[in-house]
Amino acid sequence: MIKVGLFIPCYIDQLYPQVGMATLKVLERFNVEVDYPLDQTCCGQPMANAGCAADAAPLAEKFYRIFKDYPYVVCPSGSCTSMVRNHYDDYLKGKPGLEELKKKTFELCEFLTDVLKLEKIEGRFPYRVGLHQSCHGLRELRLAKSSERMGNPFSKVSPLLESLEGITLVKLSRPDECCGFGGTFAVGEEAVSCMMGKDRIADHEQSGTEVLTGVDMSCLMHLDGLIRRAGKPIRVMHIAEILAGD
Amino acid sequence: MDHSTRAAQFIRNEARVHWHDQALWYVRVKRDKMAQSVPEWENLREIAAQIKAHTMSRLPDYLEMFEENATRLGAKVHWAVDAREHNETVYQILKNHGVQRVVKSKSMLTEECHLNPFLEARGIEVVDTDLGERIVQLAQEPPSHIVLPAIHKKKEEIGELFHRYLHTEKGASDPTYLTESARGHLREKFLKADAGITGVNFAIAETGGLVICTNEGNADMGTSLPPLHIACMGFEKLIPRARDLGVFLRLLARSATGQPITTYSAHFHGPRPGGELHIVIVDNGRSQILQKPEFRRTLSCIRCGACMNTCPVYRRSGGHSYDSVVPGPIGSILSPAQDPQRYYSLPFASSLCGSCTDVCPVKIDLHHQLLAWRKELVLQGLIPFSKRLTMKVVGWVFQNTWAYEGTGRLVRWIVPKLPRSVLYNRWNVWGKQRELPPFPKESFREMYRKRKVQGSEARNRK
Ligand code: SF4
Numbered sequence: 001m002i003k004v005g006l007f008i009p010c011y012i013d014q015l016y017p018q019v020g021m022a023t024l025k026v027l028e029r030f031n032v033e034v035d036y037p038l039d040q041t042c043c044g045q046p047m048a049n050a051g052c053a054a055d056a057a058p059l060a061e062k063f064y065r066i067f068k069d070y071p072y073v074v075c076p077s078g079s080c081t082s083m084v085r086n087h088y089d090d091y092l093k094g095k096p097g098l099e100e101l102k103k104k105t106f107e108l109c110e111f112l113t114d115v116l117k118l119e120k121i122e123g124r125f126p127y128r129v130g131l132h133q134s135c136h137g138l139r140e141l142r143l144a145k146s147s148e149r150m151g152n153p154f155s156k157v158s159p160l161l162e163s164l165e166g167i168t169l170v171k172l173s174r175p176d177e178c179c180g181f182g183g184t185f186a187v188g189e190e191a192v193s194c195m196m197g198k199d200r201i202a203d204h205e206q207s208g209t210e211v212l213t214g215v216d217m218s219c220l221m222h223l224d225g226l227i228r229r230a231g232k233p234i235r236v237m238h239i240a241e242i243l244a245g246d
Numbered sequence: 247m248d249h250s251t252r253a254a255q256f257i258r259n260e261a262r263v264h265w266h267d268q269a270l271w272y273v274r275v276k277r278d279k280m281a282q283s284v285p286e287w288e289n290l291r292e293i294a295a296q297i298k299a300h301t302m303s304r305l306p307d308y309l310e311m312f313e314e315n316a317t318r319l320g321a322k323v324h325w326a327v328d329a330r331e332h333n334e335t336v337y338q339i340l341k342n343h344g345v346q347r348v349v350k351s352k353s354m355l356t357e358e359c360h361l362n363p364f365l366e367a368r369g370i371e372v373v374d375t376d377l378g379e380r381i382v383q384l385a386q387e388p389p390s391h392i393v394l395p396a397i398h399k400k401k402e403e404i405g406e407l408f409h410r411y412l413h414t415e416k417g418a419s420d421p422t423y424l425t426e427s428a429r430g431h432l433r434e435k436f437l438k439a440d441a442g443i444t445g446v447n448f449a450i451a452e453t454g455g456l457v458i459c460t461n462e463g464n465a466d467m468g469t470s471l472p473p474l475h476i477a478c479m480g481f482e483k484l485i486p487r488a489r490d491l492g493v494f495l496r497l498l499a500r501s502a503t504g505q506p507i508t509t510y511s512a513h514f515h516g517p518r519p520g521g522e523l524h525i526v527i528v529d530n531g532r533s534q535i536l537q538k539p540e541f542r543r544t545l546s547c548i549r550c551g552a553c554m555n556t557c558p559v560y561r562r563s564g565g566h567s568y569d570s571v572v573p574g575p576i577g578s579i580l581s582p583a584q585d586p587q588r589y590y591s592l593p594f595a596s597s598l599c600g601s602c603t604d605v606c607p608v609k610i611d612l613h614h615q616l617l618a619w620r621k622e623l624v625l626q627g628l629i630p631f632s633k634r635l636t637m638k639v640v641g642w643v644f645q646n647t648w649a650y651e652g653t654g655r656l657v658r659w660i661v662p663k664l665p666r667s668v669l670y671n672r673w674n675v676w677g678k679q680r681e682l683p684p685f686p687k688e689s690f691r692e693m694y695r696k697r698k699v700q701g702s703e704a705r706n707r708k
């Protein structure tokens with residue numbers, strides 16, 4: 001039985017507990033033994049992205065201490081996973097086991113595809129679904145080919161969704177443009193951030209999205225905030241909630 | 247004023263923002279199509295990145311080689327440490343030749359050095375001959391894009407401008423008509439000019455030659471009539487060999503405008519018979535970037551502008567919101583290198599989506615550079631204290647799990663009890679246009695603990 005340490009990002013823990021539960025369910029459904037170490041808090045990305053390296057470093061160390069001995073670490077967030085994999089060198093360079101920790105830390109869909117080698121998931125989801133390809137998942141983890149790059153298209157996310165019965169993945173006019181969340185950017189550059197978000201939503205509306213989903217709850221939180229303020233009839237769900245089959 | 251304030255002003259006119267966004271997205275899509283037509287695209291990018299990295303690693307050698315070869319061809323090479331010295335050098339050359347009228351072909355470097363006002367103050371007429379450049383020059387505005395300097399202007403606005411200065415028909419906004427009128431007007435200027443100033447796209451160390459790419463042929467026009475040609479370049483324009491040129495020319499036009507090749511690629515090897523060619527090589531802060539290994543890749547930039555066209559922030563905030571000669575992602579890392587105090591907000595004018603990095607033909611890791619700049623600015627103490635303090639406090643809370651759990655519980659308990667009018671106050675920037683996320687009763691860890699207890703109870707009962 002594969003054993004994983006579950007990393008639930010701080011804002012999912014506090015604001016979207018159901019996403020954490022769904023992640024747990026998805027993993028257990030495929031016979032993964034999941035342990036959630038209770039001392040965890042945050043990967044340090046908010047501080048790191050604000051340039052405050054000194055405040056991010058102790059959090060990277062905390063993460064390292066808690067998770068380094070698990071065979072795998074799984075996290076339902078592309079952006080926090082990327083923090084570990086692509087940015088922890090800045091804080092932990094030379095620590096024993098860091099290289100392995102970076103390699104064994106996975107975003108949920110990536111774990112399902114790359115480690116569990118799942119090609120399809122049983123379940124039914126008879127809705128028109130719009131996939132928000134979050135930037136860090138896309139361009140830092142390479143969960144799919146970004147539209148700027150040439151070469152053969154691939155995705156570690158959409159085949160999982162498409163394997164569900166009754167689902168339709170909508171086609172967007174700009175398949176992978178940023179939603180404008182960007183961490184502190186969402187507040188520091190409020191005007192641009194909201195404009196970007198509204199444009200994303202307009203694209204989904206035009207494509208007939210009923211349920212908007214993605215691997216990053218942070219982007220979805222921003223889009224959901226705009227959708228609810230405007231009273232639009234689009235439901236927002238983290239991909240784990242869909243894959244868990246509730 | 248910082249970027250977010252200027253961006254917010256631009257965004258007030260929503261219809262215009264959409265128009266601006268669409269205009270640039272159109273170029274981005276054209277670029278995608280053209281890149282797709284080159285099967286070895288990603289390979290080319292890699293080679294281009296390596297050539298540039300190699301050049302920068304041996305820059306003094308290549309510069310010397312270039313100077314030697316260019317001089318051998320009959321050009322005169324000048325060195326300028328900063329903008330002031332660049333402007334003085336150009337002025338002295340012009341003065342020595344008794345030049346009154348200059349035609350200039352698009353050069354971001356002369357823009358960077360503010361050459362126009364410098365020369366104008368000394369009684370020399372300077373005319374920008376690239377159509378877009380001419381438009382912003384008439385409007386007395388800086389360019390808002392490095393390849394499409396007047397992309398922020400609608401054709402109706404250009405019509406008005408031309409009506410005022412070039413006496414085109416009032417209300418005329420047909421692009422063909424306007425372009426024709428501008429051509430006629432510029433032809434006059436070309437014929438009367440005493441000297442031509444151009445930028446440089448590529449300077450070849452091995453041959454001492456220069457390559458200048460334009461779509462309107464204005465560099466060729468500006469240099470073939472007047473006897474004096476002054477070419478101004480930052481030292482990063484160097485490439486080692488003539489055979490490297492093919493790599494860059496294929497990438498440049500496709501990335502910039504989605505054309506297979508630039509309409510005119512003019513090659514200059516020494517002065518034309520009877521003429522003079524002066525090359526001014528400028529540092530102006532570049533050697534400082536070169537010295538910092540973490541920022542060195544910035545100097546690989548070939549100024550194609552693709553990162554601007556793709557940048558979702560640039561498209562929605564407009565070039566002028568960056569208040570810098572080079573806007574967009576690349577400008578946001580070049581500008582703070584020159585003046586961190588003035589440009590401290592630019593590295594934060596990005597959601598770090600990484601689209602710029604993936605589009606860049608020379609593979610500059612732009613969004614990582616932006617992040618590195620944020621760190622650098624914090625170290626230099628240029629970030630507002632309030633922001634630093636917030637991060638300190640939040641960081642401390644995250645370090646102490648008990649404090650984190652306690653704060654979380656408190657916030658989740660209080661917020662749902664607050665009336666809307668209190669919650670959505672003017673300090674709640676998030677809530678200006680967005681609803682706050684839900685504040686659930688239980689956190690995930692609380693649910694997880696319970697589930698575990700239930701699980702073990704169930705097992706005990708068995
Ligand atoms: S950074 Fe790259 S994409 Fe941007 S202008 Fe320079 S070469 Fe082009």
